[in-house]
Amino acid sequence: MISIITPVYNGEKFIESCLQVVIDQNCLEVEHIIVDGGSSDKTVDIIKDKANQYPHIRWISEKDRGQSDAINKGISLAKREIIGVLNVDDFYEINVLNRICQIFKVLPEPSLIVGNCNVCTQKEQLIYINKPSRLRTIDLLLERRVNQDRIIDASFPVNPSAYFYHKSLHQQIGLYKVEAHYVMDIDFLLKAVRSSHVKYFNETWGNYRYYPGTKTFDDSATGMNLVRIKELFNDYIKTLPLMERAQIWLARNINFTFLKIFYFSKHPERLPELIKQRLTKYSRT
Template sequence: MISIVTPVYNGEQFIESCLQTVIAQACDEIEHLIIDGGSTDSTVSIIQKYANCYSHIRWISEPDRGQSDAMNKGIQLAKGNVLTFLNVDDYYELDTLNQVNQRFKTLPEPSFIVGNCRIWNDHGEVIDINKPSKLRLFDLVLGLNINPYPCNPCAYFYHRSLHERVGNYAIEDHYSMDLDFILRVVQVAHVYYVDEIWGNYRRIAGTKTFIDMESGECDRRVRQILRKYRQHLTPVEQFQWYIWKIWHQCRTIVFSALRLCFRTIKRFFRR
């Protein structure tokens, strides 16, 4: 069974569509756990209405210490052997859960499986498709501009037993807990990439993630995490990383010099 965990706080704008996207999957072997942080808007009443009609919905509402704390509560309450997280403003592609459930029936434990994720802006436009095809630790610590990591949990699923190996989400981390968790997971799990779109992630102006990205704090924090996990590379991989870094810096210098040369030549012939 797949346990889908949705942390939410004052999410009345999206909670109904979140519940509906799971219902629309028409998947029998699921449970949807809503972990509400004590919302003061109509979120809880909407959850109650749906929970009264659908037995796969379970929920709690109590104060928490942030998103990571709510996610960890969901892990503790989950009954399924497969776990995923669906943020309140995101949604699945149709039939994703049935496909994932079938795949896990033949996967070794513990496994971590990743699909693609569409990224939408406020205007309902697709601005990118996240395709994290390279998921070794070495590949990921090269940098997100080289090999993107899974950008949203609606497009990845894993055996709940992985938390026994790598621990839960860091409660003190309110922004980069997903990346930190993934970098722990890829070191111990059977990791698989599926080139299919499974998730849809809304990058909405005004949300904490959007503000964090706009401020530049996200990039700084990611670089810090990647530096931390480079220490987990084997000696051979660390040597390869240093060689790659030197090559990448040299290539950047050469390309910059060539661009400057071409601009100089263009100005010369315009005279």
């Protein structure tokens, strides 16, 4: 029922534990697809050894164009109807995959389901809990946060270990954008929430190691991640219908409540002419 895809390159430090995490799920309906980018360390040897012991492990090793390309290869190889992406240094909570299979049995297609994710250090010390309970397009683009008791109630799911979706969703939105090396997951989620049945579960499913030396950590440390995300958001907003752009502009620039935003979305003729002019200008930038 479910295909877990793990892209990896020179990941001998984590690959064995990653394979074991899926094995320990004791899920009879899973296949684990490892897409190696031509590692020069012991990664492939470890994969071969585990694959010889466990038939649910499938793998390839060849040069690729980065993480997105590797995931796309995994999707093309996937034989099951549900997709999950597990990066080599991340891991699931106990019995998550059986829970996911149970949930999807009653969901319409295509669906995207999202749970909570523990964000931790390399040594698994908890930094915060990502609880992305608001998953509308406007919520994602505004990226609202509440920080209380080390719980970050952010719109964006921070890691794919905590979300799963129907493989058929890619027929509507395409595959992961290869050139979006740093924001490929954000690009995917923006498209996915508009083309699928989205449901949030207040359950912790994934664990995301956030530490120096990884692309996301290092990109955040330089501030470049904010630049990339802003560019992606601005490009995406231009593709939205006028009234959705109106909601986003109002929320960003005027201290309206969501109730007022909803009201004006239903009565666009009552928007002040000045705002209409600003929206036209904003849509062209």
